Amino acid sequence: MDYKTRTRVAAILVDDKIAAGTEVTILGLVRTRRVGKEVAFLEINDGSCMANIQGVIDPPDKFEILEEIQTGAAVRMKGELVASPGGGQKYELKVTDLEMVGSAGTDYPLQKKRHSFEFLREIAHLRPRTNTFGAVNRIRSKLAYGIHQFYQERGFYYIHTPLISASDCEGAGEMFRVTTFDLPQVPTVDGKVDWDKDFFAAEAYLAVSGQLEGELLATALGDIYTFGPTFRAENSNTSRHASEFWMIEPEMAWAELDDNMDLAEEFLKYLLTYVFDKCGDEMDFFSKWVDKELRQTLESVIESEFVRLPYTEAIAELEKSKDSFEFPVKWGIDMQSEHERWLTEKRFKKPVIVYDYPEEIKAFYMRVNDDGKTVRAMDVLVPRVGEIIGGSQREERLDILQERMTKLGMADDFDKYQWYFDIRKYGSCPHSGFGLGFERAIMYITGMTNIRDVISFPRVPRWAKF
């Protein structure tokens, strides 16, 4: 085969690594085929980049096989790289050798036309072969790598927190049960499930966050980050919810809320800069076909200094506003998307970090402020999306943590949290962290509006196919 001698289209058309006159072998799928009287053209995409490379066949009857090469066929095409006379790409291929490796038959579902995203979701196994989903996949990959680079360059250690857990620690959100019971037969004792007979000898669930374990590892290693899958069994059939998604959760020992804000702002700007730098053609594509204001919106974020606004002041701003809101504004509310977007899009016209939220609306592990009624939570709001990052300084004082948990009705769960208490009992230190949903970040960066279109195989209520 030609693996060792093949040339990726990206090396020719993106990296500009191959000189005109070079003989190259291209391996890929046919996007279009045009056979004229004097010359024939085959546009090939090999997935390495947005661009197709055009093979020029002159005369068009040079290869008998050409007649059978339809859109979608896998071909091997060899020839000399020459400057392209047309206005498209810099180079094209003067084809000297052509082989059809895999036919696409006559019923290939991806013909040369625009398909609806709804249609493409039904053929999720073929949609990575389209421009849009090829681009989404390449951005996913580069962005993931950029995330690792960002943290590794800063001395953070990458950790893997457990996905299956027998201690429902978050309490929040509905979780998926994990079992090896052969349903509907479930062993019971006195009418209750005999969990001792299950695989883990206990009830087990899929984790909704790696934060608590992340805190533990941060206090040992300094700074850590997670980047792994997360599961939510919420029955939300919206364009922004998936049952399985990836999340990035950095956690810094010896860091307070200000440090956390610094990191979040630096991180977001890094990612946007990175993606324009590494995925220029893909970003051009999304800016042209998906959201015409995309580039401008993101570039203004890179250049802006994020506003940092206490929740109390944010509420005051909203109360002063002449705009009307569906949900009434008053101190103590959990802000709705309309409020968040007003702050970032209308009032400040740039990213806003709201912090020091009322303790009633935030999780048990957030550090209580001296005022006794707010906690050191922060949400990063960005134009076009609203909240994109949520985080906090964690409560490192064992007595105050337990007091707050008792107030929240969690006193019966203390035995489950023994290990979480221990890291406060022994050498506790201030620490902070946040979470960024990877798919939400990709939606934000590409302008794609449905989470089902930024994951290869989305899992949502009543759908876990492929």
Add this chain to the structure above:
Amino acid sequence: MDYKTRTRVAAILVDDKIAAGTEVTILGLVRTRRVGKEVAFLEINDGSCMANIQGVIDPPDKFEILEEIQTGAAVRMKGELVASPGGGQKYELKVTDLEMVGSAGTDYPLQKKRHSFEFLREIAHLRPRTNTFGAVNRIRSKLAYGIHQFYQERGFYYIHTPLISASDCEGAGEMFRVTTFDLPQVPTVDGKVDWDKDFFAAEAYLAVSGQLEGELLATALGDIYTFGPTFRAENSNTSRHASEFWMIEPEMAWAELDDNMDLAEEFLKYLLTYVFDKCGDEMDFFSKWVDKELRQTLESVIESEFVRLPYTEAIAELEKSKDSFEFPVKWGIDMQSEHERWLTEKRFKKPVIVYDYPEEIKAFYMRVNDDGKTVRAMDVLVPRVGEIIGGSQREERLDILQERMTKLGMADDFDKYQWYFDIRKYGSCPHSGFGLGFERAIMYITGMTNIRDVISFPRVPRWAKF
């Protein structure tokens, strides 16, 4: 707080970035405390590297707080960096300022002595604070990054395959069921489970591999790799099996078995070189305390050219051997660990790639050779471990794939594999890939012999704590 002004110990003692005479703030946990008559010493570890930094307190009664600072306490220590007169580290700290941020009390479980790995598994939430588990975690992180670097530099795209799946595609291995049913109540219709009422409106499981989806994305994007968690519900309580582990699965379109072998060999050598380069102190630690032959074994792998041996010849070698084996050798057997280790440790004394295995013992998706009785499978065997990588060229010919599946009794499952068939129906091309278990790789590289000791929170039968 001191986040912005703190100095990581790694910057001083590993990267040698700070000059003597600089004033630095160190934040970390006390490893040892020695109070003499004329001077006191505090050894601090901040998790950023193996080494502790020593704080020198002269006179010892300079800080009242010193009396309360026990092993395990979290402290802030400020002072001038000076050349260390002792034979240990290059620098120590002349402490001018000392604060105890978090006491460790008097019952801290990690006192200065060697603890058994069994004991440390019971306090998995504290063990990352020990030398061994700090080192394991740092190697995990760097190695993970090295894996991304290897593939990204070679133009492979990182993909996320689904963890929850309604199609039990692998067939192999026992799987965990995922459900939101409130056990023991399971809705039934005619005595059978009414899966339509479950979250995904179908039976759903945790994936045992991302390979099949990886094949699909490789044929669209060229070269891809996965790096994500994988689940096995096998009831194996061995030192090498975990129910949840991470796996790396590269897949190359337009690649045959030779290319696959090239990639596997290059990949393994890269990882070993990388870890010596990036984790020198950790590797010294494992070579000294865990396996004295570690460095030599791994270095010889880096320098060796892997043997490539057809299964048939491997069996012939084993049959010629004068050594006796527990399991008898003959063509057709699934080689046992004793056979694999004999080949790599005794016969060739270096890594061996065995390929072209009998079709009866290999999975349905492996490409059938022209001899009709072997398939294009390969296993990479390394000294001290045996099989570390398994892979194959995939069957890209739809008719032959379906024929083989029928022979294997999978004809009733064809509807589940429709999408897998489709990528062969439309523009099929040769492709190959392999899998490397991340924890197995870490065990191999560190010399650690129990998989429970290379994952922060291992999941095994009857154990899913923390």
